[in-house]
Amino acid sequence: MMTLVVAPPPLNVARLRFVTTKDSLLSRLTRFGTTGAVSHVEAAMHDGTIIASHIGTGVSRFPIDYDTRSTLQIIVDLPMADMTGKWGNFLKSRIGWPYDTPAIAGFAVHFNEHEQGALICSALQVDALRHCGWFPVPLADRYHQISPVVLLLMLQADPRRRFDMGKISRAAKRLQDRHSRLARCNLPTAAGHPG
Template identity: 35%
Template sequence: MITLQFSTTKGVGSQVIRWATWSPYSHVDLVLDDGRLLGATARYGVSIRDPEPIQTYARFQVSGSVETIEAARSQIGRPYDWPGILGWGFRRNWQDQNAWFCSELIAWAFEQAGCPLLRGDRSHRITPRDLLLSPALIPVS
């Protein structure tokens, strides 16, 4: 099982993402076995980081494999998808990008491992809310 952490902060960017996507969370990461987080952030791009203070979070387990983590790790060093902010509302193909939003990276990694979290017809944009609605998620208490 793989653990996903959905989170939000007090920052303006977090508030805008939550408002624009109708989501209680603005960010999602993979939780590694050592407790560090693997994901895409505006500050670091795709990276492994120690957890930072957050306002709210929820964790979910999902069936996945080591290939999911390896796919995400293969993207370390890629930048955050700043140009994608302009194209966020349009049907751009996020799978061909060299930069990532947090939710795009997570969805792509699971897809690469043969364990898609979403239906294929939603592939034009992926938000934390989209992932949160996946029936594959099991809440961690």
């Protein structure tokens, strides 16, 4: 299996890395519960490290090339200018927080559980983006209920983000092409008229 590579982001850019792996039960359960292609999100930092929340380690800093198991990778760049420092400092301030195991179990069986003071991967990233001002208004859902796939959809819909096709694995490219073809089908809207 080829290792998927991620580079540190350019200056004034927050880089999020969405991934999944085929050989992890937790990854499969997350994809099943969220019906999405990704099961984890983490931040690529300017110093060449990754800040992520994992079961077993909680929020930790890892070498940028630590992940040798992921089979799909989508990189989303968020141009932040003056928000980048707040974003990075917030993520660093959460290192050492535990993993929110009840919240991740909730994705598989659709219940609302959460351990106060603990974070799943997507809640960590949503919290950092809200803290730095990328999401300027309160969100409609609790952070621990926003899955990696929902966060990816939120960012894909945001015109400020950069979605570099050169950094997407072949599987993710096929998935995006499939969604593009479906969008061009001109299916009727709720009112019964073509969209």
